[in-house]
Amino acid sequence: xxxxxxxxYSYGDGINALDGIDLEVKNSELLAIVGENGAxxxxxxxxxxxxxxxxxxxxxxxxxxxxETTVATLAKKVGLVFQNPDHMLFAETxxxxxxxALTNFGLPPEEIAKRVEWALIEFRLSNYRDRSPFTLSGxxxxxxxxxxxxxxxxxIIVLDEPTTGQDSLQKTRLASTLTKLNRQGKTVVVVTxxxxxxxxxxxRVVVMSRGKIIADGPTExxxxxxxxxxxxxxxxxxxxxxxxxxxxxxxxxxxxxIIEEIKQMLRGGQK
Amino acid sequence: MKVFKxxxxxxxxxxLHRIDPRSKLVYLILFASLTVYFxxxxxxxxxxxxxxxxxxxGKISTRWKQSLRGSLFFIAFIFIFNxxxxxYYSGNLLDAAVSAIAMSLRxxxxxxxxxxxxxxxxxxxxxxSMVQLKIPYDYALTFNMAMRFxxxxxxxxxxxxxxxxxxxxxxEKGNFVSRIRNYIPxxxxxxxxxxxRAELVADAMESRAFGASKKRTSLHLxxxxxxxxxxxxxxxxxxxxxxxxxxxx
Numbered sequence: 001x002x003x004x005x006x007x008x009y010s011y012g013d014g015i016n017a018l019d020g021i022d023l024e025v026k027n028s029e030l031l032a033i034v035g036e037n038g039a040x041x042x043x044x045x046x047x048x049x050x051x052x053x054x055x056x057x058x059x060x061x062x063x064x065x066x067x068e069t070t071v072a073t074l075a076k077k078v079g080l081v082f083q084n085p086d087h088m089l090f091a092e093t094x095x096x097x098x099x100x101a102l103t104n105f106g107l108p109p110e111e112i113a114k115r116v117e118w119a120l121i122e123f124r125l126s127n128y129r130d131r132s133p134f135t136l137s138g139x140x141x142x143x144x145x146x147x148x149x150x151x152x153x154x155x156i157i158v159l160d161e162p163t164t165g166q167d168s169l170q171k172t173r174l175a176s177t178l179t180k181l182n183r184q185g186k187t188v189v190v191v192t193x194x195x196x197x198x199x200x201x202x203x204r205v206v207v208m209s210r211g212k213i214i215a216d217g218p219t220e221x222x223x224x225x226x227x228x229x230x231x232x233x234x235x236x237x238x239x240x241x242x243x244x245x246x247x248x249x250x251x252x253x254x255x256x257x258i259i260e261e262i263k264q265m266l267r268g269g270q271k
Numbered sequence: 272m273k274v275f276k277x278x279x280x281x282x283x284x285x286x287l288h289r290i291d292p293r294s295k296l297v298y299l300i301l302f303a304s305l306t307v308y309f310x311x312x313x314x315x316x317x318x319x320x321x322x323x324x325x326x327x328x329g330k331i332s333t334r335w336k337q338s339l340r341g342s343l344f345f346i347a348f349i350f351i352f353n354x355x356x357x358x359y360y361s362g363n364l365l366d367a368a369v370s371a372i373a374m375s376l377r378x379x380x381x382x383x384x385x386x387x388x389x390x391x392x393x394x395x396x397x398x399x400s401m402v403q404l405k406i407p408y409d410y411a412l413t414f415n416m417a418m419r420f421x422x423x424x425x426x427x428x429x430x431x432x433x434x435x436x437x438x439x440x441x442x443e444k445g446n447f448v449s450r451i452r453n454y455i456p457x458x459x460x461x462x463x464x465x466x467x468r469a470e471l472v473a474d475a476m477e478s479r480a481f482g483a484s485k486k487r488t489s490l491h492l493x494x495x496x497x498x499x500x501x502x503x504x505x506x507x508x509x510x511x512x513x514x515x516x517x518x519x520x
Binding site: 046049051070071072075076079080081082084086087088089090100101104105134148149152 | 427430431433434435436437438439440441455456459460463464467
């Protein structure tokens with residue numbers, strides 16, 4: 001459970017990167033945070049493991065105030081994966097890269113071996129076990145960075161732009177990994193620009209713009225709201241766009257629903 | 272990493288920003304030399320005081336203060352490593368303290384004078400003035416770009432630190448040796464991404480035909496005006512005064 005109450009944060013340039021954020025994320029929720037560049041998404045997720053502390057308001061993670069604990073303690077509960085894998089990869093081999101966090105948290109060697117094995121299989125990296133992470137392709141590096149955090153089994157998983165540089169097959173696989181972890185009771189927060197990814201796989205969406213939350217709710221309701229999409233400079237899902245153009249009474253992001261509506265329109269003899 | 276604020280130029284229009292870089296270079300060399308030459312804490316402190324009006328006139332006090340705050344760690348380091356050995360070998364605590372204070376002040380002065388120079392001199396002007404001082408353009412540009420990438424590097428270091436701390440890295444954990452080892456996960460990505468960036472920049476420059484013509488001409492030439500000469504005179508005058516003061520003290 002994460003609760004963010006009235007959080008304001010500024011980098012000292014006179015602009016509030018976060019401007020009074022209220023957000024509650026229940027256990028085992030799967031949600032996306034979307035918004036234009038510079039909306040404050042990354043600033044917000046840095047508050048979740050205490051890298052940034054709120055200047056006003058407070059952030060509670062599993063009942064702990066982030067101001068009163070260290071990043072290392074919170075990192076055990078909140079696994080945060082950043083956008084650019086080049087900012088975390090440093091080890092000689094993929095295997096050592098994956099065991100870095102596990103060693104930091106002081107897990108016993110057998111447990112480390114077991115978890116590394118799980119991550120290698122889950123992210124299809126077994127073939128690269130002994131390769132240097134620097135020799136991998138962009139997409140593979142991204143998977144190593146995801147694996148290197150998910151391997152220590154944090155209760156809350158926060159991913160900043162996990163789909164960049166991934167082809168559609170890898171995206172689907174990422175979605176199924178996230179859905180699976182979510183079903184096992186993990187809380188998953190995904191920060192992304194990839195609106196189709198959100199439309200297809202993520203049930204709740206939070207829309208940010210200029211440091212504020214401008215919409216929060218079920219994905220199929222939020223992503224079809226033209227005003228919200230425009231205010232946050234998000235390219236709407238193609239199906240939402242189609243629904244608007246068709247002038248559907250209740251626009252949707254699900255193909256089946258749109259087909260059903262078109263059928264009814266045709267039966268009703270409209271247009 | 273705050274110490275890098277000392278070199279983050281931002282456009283400004285104060286008199287200090289408009290002074291010719293070559294005049295400011297004279298100031299920089301004079302005052303840096305005095306700082307290295309002086310040994311008395313009081314004389315060094317007077318030099319430090321002389322920076323205050325410069326900082327005020329150039330309106331750079333925020334970044335200057337940040338860079339000083341960022342260098343506090345190094346100053347403490349310098350103080351201890353000067354005080355302890357001197358006190359141990361000479362047995363005279365007062366002498367040791369005086370020389371350690373002088374050393375710390377010297378560092379503080381050097382940071383200040385370099386930061387006054389770099390915070391008020393635009394990188395383009397600096398390159399141009401180097402070229403007009405007959406330094407080959409390639410070297411001038413290399414120097415300029417190295418300065419230009421300092422803030423980028425410091426931002427990148429911050430990103431990397433955030434990423435590794437999120438993976439449970441505790442920088443302040445352990446004894447002296449393991450604390451240094453804690454920097455490996457920061458330094459390796461930083462070095463590798465710097466090499467990558469250098470390659471990218473080289474490619475981008477070549478795509479824009481860098482080096483295509485051997486003889487370069489400039490649209491804007493720097494010209495020494497009355498103010499620039501007055502600045503050199505004032506800098507030389509006050510340096511001389513400080514020199515005499517140091518002998519008298």
